[in-house]
Amino acid sequence: xTAPLVDISSVSHRFGHQTVLKNVSLQIEPGSYTxxxxxxxxxxxxxLSILGGFVTPSEGKVFIRGEDCTSVPPAKRPxxxxxxxxxxxxxxSVGSNVGFxxxxxxxxxxxxxxxxxxxxxxVGLAAAFDKKPHQLSGGQRQxxxxxxxxxxxxxxxxxxxxxxxxxxxxxxxxxxxxKAIQKRVGTAFIHVTHDQEEAMALADHCVVMNDGRIEDEGxxxxxxxxxxxxxxxxxxxxxxxxxxxxxxxxxxxSAVATAVGQVSLPSxxxxxxxxxxxxxxxxxxxxxxxGTARLGTARVSDVVFQGSFKRVLAVSVEDPSLQFIxxxxxxxxxxxxDMVAVSCDTDEIILLTD
Amino acid sequence: xxxxVRVASWLYALAVxxxxxxxxxxxxxxxxxxxxxxxxxxxxxxLRWYNAVLSDPRLTSALxxxxxxxxxxxxxxxxxxxxxxxxxxxxxLPGSGLLRGLITLPLTVSYLIIGMGLLVLFNWxxxxxxxxxxxxxxxxxxxxxxxxxIYSQMGDHQINxxxxxxxxxxxxxxxxxxxxxxxxxxxxxxxxxxSMTFSWDEFVISFLxxxxxxxxxxxxxxxxxxxxxxxxxxxGSLVFAVSIILVVLFELTLLRRRKA
Numbered sequence: 001x002t003a004p005l006v007d008i009s010s011v012s013h014r015f016g017h018q019t020v021l022k023n024v025s026l027q028i029e030p031g032s033y034t035x036x037x038x039x040x041x042x043x044x045x046x047x048l049s050i051l052g053g054f055v056t057p058s059e060g061k062v063f064i065r066g067e068d069c070t071s072v073p074p075a076k077r078p079x080x081x082x083x084x085x086x087x088x089x090x091x092x093s094v095g096s097n098v099g100f101x102x103x104x105x106x107x108x109x110x111x112x113x114x115x116x117x118x119x120x121x122x123v124g125l126a127a128a129f130d131k132k133p134h135q136l137s138g139g140q141r142q143x144x145x146x147x148x149x150x151x152x153x154x155x156x157x158x159x160x161x162x163x164x165x166x167x168x169x170x171x172x173x174x175x176x177x178x179k180a181i182q183k184r185v186g187t188a189f190i191h192v193t194h195d196q197e198e199a200m201a202l203a204d205h206c207v208v209m210n211d212g213r214i215e216d217e218g219x220x221x222x223x224x225x226x227x228x229x230x231x232x233x234x235x236x237x238x239x240x241x242x243x244x245x246x247x248x249x250x251x252x253x254s255a256v257a258t259a260v261g262q263v264s265l266p267s268x269x270x271x272x273x274x275x276x277x278x279x280x281x282x283x284x285x286x287x288x289x290x291g292t293a294r295l296g297t298a299r300v301s302d303v304v305f306q307g308s309f310k311r312v313l314a315v316s317v318e319d320p321s322l323q324f325i326x327x328x329x330x331x332x333x334x335x336x337x338d339m340v341a342v343s344c345d346t347d348e349i350i351l352l353t354d
Numbered sequence: 355x356x357x358x359v360r361v362a363s364w365l366y367a368l369a370v371x372x373x374x375x376x377x378x379x380x381x382x383x384x385x386x387x388x389x390x391x392x393x394x395x396x397x398x399x400x401l402r403w404y405n406a407v408l409s410d411p412r413l414t415s416a417l418x419x420x421x422x423x424x425x426x427x428x429x430x431x432x433x434x435x436x437x438x439x440x441x442x443x444x445x446x447l448p449g450s451g452l453l454r455g456l457i458t459l460p461l462t463v464s465y466l467i468i469g470m471g472l473l474v475l476f477n478w479x480x481x482x483x484x485x486x487x488x489x490x491x492x493x494x495x496x497x498x499x500x501x502x503x504i505y506s507q508m509g510d511h512q513i514n515x516x517x518x519x520x521x522x523x524x525x526x527x528x529x530x531x532x533x534x535x536x537x538x539x540x541x542x543x544x545x546x547x548x549s550m551t552f553s554w555d556e557f558v559i560s561f562l563x564x565x566x567x568x569x570x571x572x573x574x575x576x577x578x579x580x581x582x583x584x585x586x587x588x589x590g591s592l593v594f595a596v597s598i599i600l601v602v603l604f605e606l607t608l609l610r611r612r613k614a
Binding site: 052053054073074075076079080081083085087088089090091100101104105148149152 | 511514515517518519520521522523524525528533536537539
């Protein structure tokens with residue numbers, strides 16, 4: 001059992017009267033790609049700033065490679081940050097930008113230039129060495145920032161919404177490159193984003209944050225398939241949320257009463273407790289009764305064609321406050337106004353905590 | 355009707371610009387006078403009086419003094435102004451707004467008051483009247499100006515650039531020297547040239563705080579006491595030319611800043 005590369009231990013942080021991080025603990029393994037996913041104001045950027053040394057937490061400790069780095073300044077800790085606005089030095093050439101960290105370490109000019117060229121080649125920008133940052137496109141600046149941060153071989157690379165300023169197509173392309181570069185250099189990356197697709201595509205370890213807390217963490221496949229909380233079920237992908245009360249529990253199955261009828265679940269729950277059930281759009285069956293759990297009837301309110309599938313919104317007849325979100329094949333003939341029976345497989349129902 | 359309005363507006367513009375520039379034109383024109391009195395008719399052009407100015411040791415040494423005082427005091431003012439702007443922009447200081455107000459306050463106080471205040475203070479502290487004293491006076495009037503120019507250009511977008519430098523291992527003085535100063539260079543140069551301009555033709559403070567060695571404006575004033583002659587016009591034109599050059603440099607640095 002090796003020690004984690006980064007160990008964030010019970011960190012809380014306040015800005016004035018506002019608490020932005022509430023007792024957050026997180027461990028990062030060497031060589032992993034960690035994504036901090038959350039809406040704005042969830043504390044993910046503050047957590048990254050604490051890791052980078054730009055913010056000293058009000059409480060708790062941060063260990064990097066086993067050393068207490070809680071109040072070590074950014075210059076002296078083995079992390080580098082790729083800033084959201086790239087923060088390239090506008091008066092220096094691309095080569096000098098990339099070589100800056102080495103220059104601060106006292107590396108001689110020849111070695112510096114050689115290593116800067118290597119780092120630029122790694123990000124596919126070998127030809128830009130003598131250019132100025134303003135001559136480059138957004139995507140290219142992003143790569144220069146990445147090369148500049150990687151060239152000094154940090155233990156952890158921190159990325160603050162690195163793809164936020166790029167257009168969608170470039171973002172997806174850079175996303176693939178980021179992953180490839182991370183695999184090649186083997187450095188642990190910690191990447192902050194509010195884009196759940198980015199999170200699913202990149203993360204080895206996905207940390208869902210909300211309101212200063214970690215809601216859920218784990219491999220993205222697990223976080224998507226079995227989200228722990230109501231928040232992560234709706235933030236990482238969409239879900240239909242069905243509130244209910246446990247009425248009966250025996251032999252490791254429980255019956256839950258909901259507005260659309262009784263649903264039985266293969267787990268033991270306390271009778272009388274309130275629960276929330278989550279169902280992913282691709283698991284809802286509309287029309288023919290296909291699933292083992294019947295969820296009443298609904299009126300289709302909206303059908304959005306999205307190329308490979310149709311996204312369907314339907315309002316429950318039994319409980320008008322309940323909205324089903326379903327994903328149907330592109331060939332489905334459903335129309336707004338249609339009345340459809342709703343069902344799903346019991347196995348696909350996710351038990352959520354609030 | 356429209357025709358008349360157009361002609362009238364042209365005439366008005368001519369009158370305004372004439373009002374502003376006619377004295378300067380007359381000054382420069384009669385500096386080229388060939389005879390001994392700067393009054394019509396114009397008898398030049400001749401460089402006779404420029405020759406006289408440049409061969410007058412009192413005027414040339416005053417010119418050198420002025421250049422020295424202007425450049426050294428401006429350098430000091432711009433350095434101190436930059437450091438205070440950086441301090442206010444990057445650190446949370448108690449009473450920051452009040453302190454910022456105080457630092458720019460001398461901009462609104464008349465040079466006469468500042469000069470008198472310094473005279474009293476230097477008298478009390480035993481600092482003799484000298485070019486150094488006048489130079490300190492010029493720092494007092496130009497520091498707020500440099501501060502205001504540099505502070506206004508010190509935006510938040512540079513904070514991340516400085517952070518990035520720190521993150522890559524730069525100690526604070528290297529961040530300032532290698533990152534902040536070059537990035538702020540246009541504002542710093544603008545502050546410097548504007549200070550030079552103000553110091554170059556500043557009269558009141560120099561008059562109050564210098565005695566034997568003095569600056570060009572004070573020397574011109576001495577010259578004027580013995581009456582007008584084309585020599586005063588020539589030296590005035592020289593002062594004006596240098597001011598124009600400094601203002602143009604100031605504008606150019608600001609313009610380049612806006613384009614970037």
